[in-house]
Every structure is written in C-alpha cells, then in structure tokens.
Amino acid sequence: MSSRVLVADDARFMRQLIREIIEPEGFEVVGEAADGRAVVEEFSRLQPDVVTMDIVMPKRSGIDAAKEILALDPSARIVMVSALGQEALVMEALQAGAADYVVKPFKPDAVIATLRKLTEKGE
Amino acid sequence: MDPVKYRNLFLEEATEHLAEMSRALLELEKDPRAIEAIDLVFRMVHSLKGMGASLGYDAVSELSHRLEDRLGVWRARGGIDGVDDLPLLFRGLESLERMVAVVRDSAEAPPPDVALLAAIDAAPVSTPEDVGDPAPKKAGARVR
Numbered sequence: 001m002s003s004r005v006l007v008a009d010d011a012r013f014m015r016q017l018i019r020e021i022i023e024p025e026g027f028e029v030v031g032e033a034a035d036g037r038a039v040v041e042e043f044s045r046l047q048p049d050v051v052t053m054d055i056v057m058p059k060r061s062g063i064d065a066a067k068e069i070l071a072l073d074p075s076a077r078i079v080m081v082s083a084l085g086q087e088a089l090v091m092e093a094l095q096a097g098a099a100d101y102v103v104k105p106f107k108p109d110a111v112i113a114t115l116r117k118l119t120e121k122g123e
Numbered sequence: 124m125d126p127v128k129y130r131n132l133f134l135e136e137a138t139e140h141l142a143e144m145s146r147a148l149l150e151l152e153k154d155p156r157a158i159e160a161i162d163l164v165f166r167m168v169h170s171l172k173g174m175g176a177s178l179g180y181d182a183v184s185e186l187s188h189r190l191e192d193r194l195g196v197w198r199a200r201g202g203i204d205g206v207d208d209l210p211l212l213f214r215g216l217e218s219l220e221r222m223v224a225v226v227r228d229s230a231e232a233p234p235p236d237v238a239l240l241a242a243i244d245a246a247p248v249s250t251p252e253d254v255g256d257p258a259p260k261k262a263g264a265r266v267r
Binding site for chain 2: 085
C-alpha cells in the first residue's frame, strides 16, 4: 500500500512540485494545506503517514504547526521543508520532534529518499 | 519538471505576491511598526526566493534572499525606519517586478540587479531608536 502524504506549503508552485516528485515513486498525496492552521486540521482529518511542512507559512509557522501536531500525535512523522538561511529553525523543529528535513530547491532523489526512509521505518 | 508549466506557475504566484507586497509597503509607509505587513513581505520574498531558486532564476532568489535577511532583522526589532529602510523595500519591489516582467516577456532568467544588491549590503542596519520614524514625503513614491 502506498504511503499517504500531506503537503503543507503556502506556495502552489511548491505543493505541485512535491506532488510531481513523489507521486511517481508510489507516494499518495492525500491532502494539501496552504497555511499553518490548515495543516493541523488536515492532519487530524486525514491521519497521513508523513507530513511535509514548509517553515514559513501564514497564520502559524511550520515550526508551531509541527509542535501542535506532535502534541496531538507524538508518533507523527514530519519532514520540515527548509531553505537557505533557516538552519536554526530546522534545528528547533528537529528538537521539537520533527523526523527529518529537506532543503529547497529540491533534489528529487533526496526528497524521495527521506520520505522512503521514514515510511519504511514506520511499517 | 516541465519548465513551461512551472514558469507559468511562477508568473502567476509571483504576480500575486508582488501585488500583496505592494499593498504591505503602502501600509508600512503609514505605520512603520506594522509587524503584520513586515511579516507578509517576509513571506512573499521567501516564497519568491524558493520559486526562483527552483527555476534557476538566480537574480530573483538572490535579491529575495537579501531582502528576507533584512526583513528578519526588522521584524525582530519591531518595525522599520521609514527614512532608510522603506526606500530599499520599494526599490526591491520594483526590481523584482522588472525581473518577473523579463521572465514573462522573454522566458529567460533575468539579470541580477547588481546596484540594488550593493545598496542593500551598504545600507546600515538602523538602530532600534530609528524604528517608527515616519517615511518622508514621497519616500515611497514609485519611480519608473
């Protein structure tokens, strides 16, 4: 069975790009969220296997959204999506319980390897 | 990655972002302590940085990155200085608009705005005491 992924990013461009990178590799994008509030709601509703979480989003940052999801479900697997200059924020998210991170601009192989590692570990 | 599809997505989102950024700068012209407006501009340039880097538009990603760094400082400090900081932001907006226009008109990567990058690097980070200084008359007037 394919792993179910929730993609959170305020840019349609990035949501579409992640979808196109991972779907051919057998991942199913079950939902998308464009802000830090919606991703928490969608996580509760969809119960995905993995969340890809952009850090900079409106309404609530990806860091705060990740903390809230992990408070709801400590076993949630969250991959932070970071960019140049966000190393400190990535560290904060990892310390809060995020499982891993990927960096923009995406290297497709790295994104797939990260998701595969997490989903295979959880099976 | 289908370059035409993603270029069109970039043009669509970048145009929306720059319009939002323009509205936020007008808000900052009225109130240099409008943190929500600084936060919005921060998110817009952050998003432009990511899209630009993904498509190889280095001029877009580099300028956005420099602006993002400054905005991060101003956000943490509680506002901008209308005298020194706001004109830089308006110049940044206009430069990003020109870059998006180059992509739209030529489908090519735009050239860097070397003068503006140098101006951002040379601009002093204004002190906390400067925060909230109102913009001088016509400081934000958009010269084309």
